[in-house]
Amino acid sequence: MTGTEYCNLHKDSPDKAYNALFGCYCDYVYTIVFNRLRSVASREDIEECISDIFADVFFGYSPENASNADMKGYIGTIAKRRAINVFRKLTARQKHLSDETDEDMLNISSDTNIEASSDEAETRTILLNKINELGEPDSTIILQKYYYDRSSAEIAELLSMKAATVRMRAARALNKLKSLLTGTGIAL
Structure with a gap:
């Protein structure tokens, strides 16, 4: 207009x-x-x-x-x-x-410990980075087993492997992860 x-x-x-x-x-x-x-x-x-x-x-x-x-x-x-x-x-x-x-x-107090929450978040970040450093399929096996609580048979089906192979790789990956985390001061 x-x-x-x-x-x-x-x-x-x-x-x-x-x-x-x-x-x-x-x-x-x-x-x-x-x-x-x-x-x-x-x-x-x-x-x-x-x-x-x-x-x-x-x-x-x-x-x-x-x-x-x-x-x-x-x-x-x-x-x-x-x-x-x-x-x-x-x-x-x-x-x-x-x-x-x-x-x-x-004047309002909180029961949340901010320092502890921050430390936990930092630890989780370091842990995930170290898990990713393991490479495939070890990082997937560790995440599926300990984060998603899946059995070796379920992980084996997901990755097209045998359950015995998944168990063996999980044990080796866990040992490798422990040594990687020891260098950062985190113990499993």
């Missing part, structure tokens, strides 16, 4: 002009606002912002400035600026609320 078309509609009927403007640019404005506010705003906040944008355009667009150019740039600029203002307002409110609760959060 061009500025001239909008002004002509507005002269005939302001309601028709508003409805035509909304119908033509609603999706465009919604996309701009949603992309800016989706992380901080509720659905109601987004809808209110969109309504405010169309009110700004409806009351702020003057027939003197009307041109044959598309109104998309004008509406996009208003939408972007209004969405940024709402974003700033909402994040300031959330920051203010979080500042008040920071002191309360300091």
Whole structure:
């Protein structure tokens, strides 16, 4: 819709002009606002912002400035600026609320031992890296046997081997894994 078309509609009927403007640019404005506010705003906040944008355009667009150019740039600029203002307002409110609760959060204790959890995660990472260093099919045999708790027969079927071969390779791979882990200070 061009500025001239909008002004002509507005002269005939302001309601028709508003409805035509909304119908033509609603999706465009919604996309701009949603992309800016989706992380901080509720659905109601987004809808209110969109309504405010169309009110700004409806009351702020003057027939003197009307041109044959598309109104998309004008509406996009208003939408972007209004969405940024709402974003700033909402994040300031959330920051203010979080500042008040920071002191309360300091008084809450946790039964989780972060240091122990971190050590366990690091040990798991080292263990998986060392298992991968064993190469195939030994790494698969160890993971299937000790992580997935599969029997030698099930692993043999999976790898197209004999169960006795899987058991022998598992024992050798476990010994090799123990020696690899000894160098890192981890004992099985």
